[in-house]
Amino acid sequence: MASTTATPLGTHPGDYIDDVMNQVKAKNPAEPEFHQAVQEVLDSLRLVLKRHPEYQSGRILERIVEPERLIMFRVPWFDDHGAMRINRGYRIEMNSAIGPYKGGLRFHPSVNLGILKFLAFEQVFKNSLTTLMMGGGKGGSDFDPKGKSDNEVMRFCQSFMTELSRHIGPDTDVPAGDIGVGGREIGFLFGQYKRLRNEFTGVLTGKGLNWGGSLIRPEATGYGCVYFAAEMLKTRKDSLDGKLCLVSGSGNVSQYTVEKLLDLGAKPISLSDSSGAIFDPDGIDREKLAWVKELKNARRGRIREYADRFKKATFKPADGALDHNPLWTIKADCAFPSATQNEINAKDASNLVSNGVKVVAEGANMPSSADATKTFLDAAILYGPAKAANAGGVATSGLEMAQNSMRLSWTREEVDKRLHGIMASIHKTCFETAETYGTPGNLVNGANIGGFLKVANAMLDQGLV
Numbered sequence: 001m002a003s004t005t006a007t008p009l010g011t012h013p014g015d016y017i018d019d020v021m022n023q024v025k026a027k028n029p030a031e032p033e034f035h036q037a038v039q040e041v042l043d044s045l046r047l048v049l050k051r052h053p054e055y056q057s058g059r060i061l062e063r064i065v066e067p068e069r070l071i072m073f074r075v076p077w078f079d080d081h082g083a084m085r086i087n088r089g090y091r092i093e094m095n096s097a098i099g100p101y102k103g104g105l106r107f108h109p110s111v112n113l114g115i116l117k118f119l120a121f122e123q124v125f126k127n128s129l130t131t132l133m134m135g136g137g138k139g140g141s142d143f144d145p146k147g148k149s150d151n152e153v154m155r156f157c158q159s160f161m162t163e164l165s166r167h168i169g170p171d172t173d174v175p176a177g178d179i180g181v182g183g184r185e186i187g188f189l190f191g192q193y194k195r196l197r198n199e200f201t202g203v204l205t206g207k208g209l210n211w212g213g214s215l216i217r218p219e220a221t222g223y224g225c226v227y228f229a230a231e232m233l234k235t236r237k238d239s240l241d242g243k244l245c246l247v248s249g250s251g252n253v254s255q256y257t258v259e260k261l262l263d264l265g266a267k268p269i270s271l272s273d274s275s276g277a278i279f280d281p282d283g284i285d286r287e288k289l290a291w292v293k294e295l296k297n298a299r300r301g302r303i304r305e306y307a308d309r310f311k312k313a314t315f316k317p318a319d320g321a322l323d324h325n326p327l328w329t330i331k332a333d334c335a336f337p338s339a340t341q342n343e344i345n346a347k348d349a350s351n352l353v354s355n356g357v358k359v360v361a362e363g364a365n366m367p368s369s370a371d372a373t374k375t376f377l378d379a380a381i382l383y384g385p386a387k388a389a390n391a392g393g394v395a396t397s398g399l400e401m402a403q404n405s406m407r408l409s410w411t412r413e414e415v416d417k418r419l420h421g422i423m424a425s426i427h428k429t430c431f432e433t434a435e436t437y438g439t440p441g442n443l444v445n446g447a448n449i450g451g452f453l454k455v456a457n458a459m460l461d462q463g464l465v
Contacts, residue, residue: 006062013049013056017042020061031114033341036370037121038065044448047437052456060456067120069093071167072113075141077159079152089160091139093173094120097458100171101137102127102394102401104178107185111140115341119178119365123394125451126387129426132398137173139164145180146300157188165193170201170404176397177206179340182252183218202404205397209409214400216415217393221363222256223416224392224423225336225384229361230264231427232382232443241265244332246357248272248325249339250296250303253363253390257336258289270327272339273303276317277327280310324348331355338363346371353379362386377442388430388447395422 007019024038042061049056071091079085090113093101103123106116116138124136141160145153168175177186186206193203200212207213216223230240243266247254250271258268267283271292280288288310295301307315316326328335328348335357337344341364344352349372352360360376361384362368368376368385376383396419403409410418430446433453439445459465 006059011056013053014046016049016056017046017061020065023062024065028114028117031117033118033366034114034121036342037118037366040370040373040444041121041125041448041452044445045452047439047445048449048452054460055456058460060459063459064095064124064452064455065121067092067094067117068096069167070113071139071164073163075143075156075160075163077152077156079155080149085156087141087143087156087160089139089141089163090116091164091167091173091175092116092120092137093167094136094138095124095455096135097455097462098128099133099135100169101173102134102176102397103136103138104140104176105181105185105189106138106140106178107143107145107180108140109142109144111142116140118341122365122387124455125448126391127394127398128451128454129388129429129447130391130395130398130422131425132395132422134174134394134398134401137175138178139175140178140181143180145185150184153185154188157185158192161189161192162196164189165196168193168203170203170401174202174397174401175204176394179251182206183208202401205400207400212400212404214396214403214415215410215412216419217396217400218252219256219259220396220419221253221390221393222258222338223260224395224419225253225257225338225361225363225389226260226264227392227420227423228384228389228427229334229336229359229382231424232359232361232384235431236382239264240334243267243334243359244269245334245336246270246327246330246332247336247338247363248277248327248343248367249337249364250292251338253393254336254338255289255293255296257338257363258284258292259286261336262286262289266334269332270330271303271306272327274318275302275304276315277325278303278306278313278315279327279330280306280313282310282312324351328352329355332357334359334361336361336363337367339367340364341366342369344368344372346375348372349375353381358382360384361389363390365390373444377444380441383443384427385444385447387451388426388443391426392419392423395419
């Protein structure tokens with residue numbers, strides 16, 4: 001096992017980064033997603049430490065990879081048959097150097113400590129890039145809301161919030177929704193917080209519009225990802241107009257990615273879920289999108305039904321035996337992976353590049369493996385990493401927090417304008433930072449370094465905390 005002792009201060013920056021990475025793996029075993037996220041950021045920071053030795057002497061890297069607080073708790077609840085059920089709840093409060101912890105809650109059977117630490121770590125830099133004053137956190141449970149009644153979901157959420165309420169607040173930690181946590185769950189969680197604390201505050205984002213929510217919040221991650229892709233194309237004097245676009249997933253992010261692509265004249269041709277993927281050569285127009293929203297949001301059906309409804313579409317069932325995802329073999333101009341982490345492997349990335357994809361904008365969190373990311377960068381395509389391209393959701397959560405603080409509600413047009421401006425600003429930061437540190441066009445380095453610098457400087461200002 002690698003040593004976890006402190007690296008001598010005179011160590012060469014490259015060796016120092018390697019030592020920090022070895023410490024992360026030794027102290028956090030069996031957490032591959034967290035290792036992957038940290039490795040990507042540390043690799044970018046090799047370019048930074050040569051110019052900024054104060055980050056090494058201030059032990060910023062050792063501190064930034066360690067959560068400020070890690071909360072894990074039991075969540076007991078009764079199902080509709082009166083049987084006791086037990087799940088595990090988490091909240092990772094990763095970094096509060098630039099503001100209260102901010103990040104979603106995920107309810108899904110795959111939730112574990114390593115996945116939440118990776119998400120919380122990514123959130124720190126994503127939130128920094130938005131220009132808003134938000135720290136980074138993440139949380140959730142291995143509870144699966146699928147197949148549960150509204151009353152079961154309510155009882156679980158009330159039990160979950162009974163413990164979580166001790167650790168959050170509008171100036172401390174402001175959770176939001178994520179996979180498995182939509183408007184229904186946010187409502188139940190907020191109601192229990194209000195009941196326990198006897199106060200109506202902006203402690204959660206993603207709230208209903210008639211009790212403190214913000215317009216554009218449900219659409220924000222998808223809209224923002226498309227805005228980011230448009231900004232990337234502008235650097236090559238191009239636009240999304242007429243582009244064939246692959247979109248994975250079929251939930252909130254995917255639906256509103258398709259919607260904004262249609263607004264900007266593109267032609268989305270795919271969607272997916274755990275059952276497989278659909279390909280529609282005629283494109284997913286507004287009528288078809290409305291049908292998908294009803295299928296997924298109201299009926300909670302499977303995307304394979306799309307091919308039954310729209311006869312020119314084909315359905316490709318998921319096949320775990322394959323070394324690639326058939327969705328990414330379809331010829332297109334742009335790809336918007338919007339389902340889950342590591343959904344694009346090296347083979348998928350190679351297929352996308354060889355089939356002519358020129359733009360990849362990540363709507364999900366870390367949907368590309370490390371090898372896939374390298375393939376995109378080596379091919380010099382326009383590649384928007386998740387911590388930049390999908391920051392629209394948390395950016396609009398920040399706008400919801402601002403509206404709550406002022407007891408105001410902005411119009412749809414005003415929120416959308418602010419979101420568009422934030423995404424343009426994020427792209428500008430990534431683009432210019434990549435150039436400043438000698439890797440023009442590499443928005444992975446631009447996002448990692450741009451997000452890091454603001455947080456690291458705040459940490460130095462605040463002393464050893």
